[in-house]
Amino acid sequence: MRSTMKYLKPYSLQIGMVVILTLAGIMLELLLPTLMANVVDVGIMNGDMPYIVKTGGWMVISAIAAVLLTVAVSFFASKVALGFGRDVRRSLFVHVENFSLQTFDKIGTASLITRTTNDVKQVQDVLNMMLRMMTRAPLMLVGGIILAVSRDPGLSLIFLGALPILALLIFLISRKAIPLFGALQKKTDRLNLLVRENLTGIRVVRAFNRVGYEKDRFNIANEDFRDTGIKVNKMMALLFPVMIIVMNFTNIAIVWFGAVRIDQGLMQVGNLMAFLQYAMMILFSLIMLSMGFIMIPRAQASVKRINEVLMMEQIIKDPEKTENAVDKYGFVEFQNVTFRYEGAEKPVLTNISFQAKPGETTAVIGSTGAGKSTLVKLIPRFYDVESGAVLIDGVDVRTMSQKALRNKIGYVPQKASLFSGTIAENIQYGKQTAGEDEILKALETAQAIDFVSEKEDGLQSNIDQGGANLSGGQKQRLAIARALVRKPEIYIFDDSFSALDYKTDARLRSALKQETGNSTIIIVAQRVNTVIHADQIIVLNEGTIAGVGTHRELLSENRIYQEIVSSQATEEEGA
Structure with a gap:
């Protein structure tokens, strides 16, 4: 909670204005029942018309001033809440943008979208409500109790019966609501995930006639969300009728015992009218507080989810002291590189060593799952190696700033x-x-x-x-x-020609050779035709280098490369 609330610091002045204006408005509202009691007990009882007009005028002025102050409070509260929401969303977006791919995959796209939009909106709405109501309710509650007791201490004992009932009700509902609000946000993640998958994969869904299956999947998640939402709303729906019943019985008790005290000459009619209004203010304050206690658990669930993202440490970050590569102009070198994905039992790449020189084309080929794409993702430092080093112009990429490193690279995913x-x-x-x-x-x-x-x-x-x-x-x-x-100094083409026909592929590679000049070109490819003219071809097999050389050298000496060439030749003949 603390890490999120720091975003309120820039709005300290506006929050102070909300508190001051709310206090002023409440003082005026608390003054109104007293003025009304004076009109009845002094003006009407004595038939003093000038006093009635004068006091009535002050009541009108106080009411108008209270309304204007309430409008001002709403303005400042909205400004603070919306500004807070904007700042948190911006921080989340910037923080996520700096995540490594490994960290990004931990949470998932759908959940990150929900946390950046829905969760921030929940916290923003509750903050707005708290500034408008939760600052108002305690002040009005305390002021109402003080003035009610000052009017008639004996009659105020009625609150001793009403307040514990309301407090117990708020406690019980809050305790049950907190876990449900957390579950509701997770079910929102699930809905977002299904909608996103369905929309991005709509062609596949229709091609395989799986529209009905996707509808069923969505309906299950949607109904699960609905059922949880109904449980929460049932609790909230239960709260208000019970509170209204308690308020009405409190009013009945005040009127009943107040009438007895008036009959005994211990209380005046105006005093009873003022006491009733103070009682209503006290009970409405409790309703506002209960609203806050019901909404705060939902905001807490959202704050927890937001903090989970904000508190995630960047695995890949710039060193305190960076080095700059100045020589060799795009010289890439892998030195005994081993890499594994988090939680994987075995490395994806093991003891990879090779050099990619400026002005030359280095191709990486191998079967599916051999680690080709993973290998080139280590160059722009999308992932960090487990052991060994990736060097650019003789400098370890982990000692360079990410901006300077990636400015050297033109990457085609x-x-x-x-x-x-x-x-x-x-x-x-x-x-x-x-x-x-x-x-x-x-x-x-x-x-x-x-x-x-x-x-x-x-x-x-x-x-x-x-x-x-x-x-x-x-x-x-x-x-x-x-x-x-x-x-750039280094071009990385990660299987970027797979959707091109052979003719376009050949023309593109010819044009690239002329255009890229002295830059280092690294191509990941499935087709032998794409890499046949490369200055050096690296053959990967199950995460290790099975051979390095030109097309002719590998064709005459490397069994795995021969199998790849043979299989593709067979496919072309069959086609």
């Missing part, structure tokens, strides 16, 4: 990721200052210029979320252009 916006904006993601000529040049090299120029708006054509309005090959070529426009 295995699954091309595009963002909603225009084609030009997606290419400029690689280099924000890239002009139209640079973008066109990158598109031409990536063999994407033809389909882009055919679009009506050209570079300003819109791309749907995830590139849904493009084919797989078009997405890959735009992702390649995004890396090319950056003109």
Whole structure:
């Protein structure tokens, strides 16, 4: 809780204003029953019309001032709550952006979305309510009790029966509600996960006629969420009728015993009217407090989930003292690198050693699951090695700042990721200052210029979320252009040509050779045709290097590479 509440510090002045204005408003509201009692007991009883008009005027002024103060309190409370929500969301987003892929996978995308949106909204709403009601309720409760006791101490003993009942009710409901609110947020995670999976995989769902199955999955999760929500709402629904009953019986008792005291000459009518109003203020304060005690557990569950993310330490972070690579211009070296994913029994990569030199193309090939993609993800430091070292220009990547390291790299992922916006904006993601000529040049090299120029708006054509309005090959070529426009020292193509036909693949590799110049090129590929002209081919087998050499060398000496070539040749013949 403390780590989240620190975001309230910038709003200390506004919170102070809320407390001061609330106190002033309550004092005016507490004054009204006293003024009314004076109108009845002094003005009406004595027939003093000027006194009635004068006191009535003060009542009108006090009521208007109290309303204006309440509006001001609502304004400042909303400003604080919305500002707090904005700051926490921003911190969550920035914190998650710096997560390593390993940390990111721990929580999951759906849960992170829920925590950044729904959970922050829950805390924001409760904070708004607390500033408006929870500061008001205790002040009004204390003020009401003091003034009620000052009016008639004997009649105030009635509260000794009502208050314990209400307190016990609030305690019992809060104790049952806290675990249910936590469960409700987890079920929200589950709903988000199912919706996200269904929307992103809609083509697969329809292709395999699994719409009915997905509906059933969603209905189960949806009904589970509904049932938990009903349990919570039943408790809250029970609270208010019971409180209203207690309030009404309290009123009956006050009127009954108050009438007896008036008959005995121990109390005046105006005093009884004022006492009734103070009693209502006290009981309404308790209702507001009970509302807070019901909502706070839900906020606590959300705060706990937010803190889980904020308190997660960055596994991959910059060292206190960074080193800068200055020589060799993109020289990549793996020295006895071993890596395993968290919780895995055996390493994905074991004792990997090789060099990728500037001006040369290094290809990585192997069967599915051999560790090819994992290997290239170690270069931009998406993961840290378990042992050994990855060096760029002679400097361990763990001693470089992540920004400086990644500025050296143009990375094209295995699954091309595009963002909603225009084609030009997606290419400029690689280099924000890239002009139209640079973008066109990158598109031409990536063999994407033809389909882009055919679009009506050209570079300003819109791309749907995830590139849904493009084919797989078009997405890959735009992702390649995004890396090319950056003109980095090191290009990493993680199986980035898989959706291209052989003709386009060949043209692209030829254009890349001319465009990349002295840069280091590392290509992960499944097809032998993609790597056949590489200066060096690394053959991976079950996380170890099974061979290094040119295509001819490996074809004559390496059994695993021969099997890969043979299997692909057989596939092509069969096709």
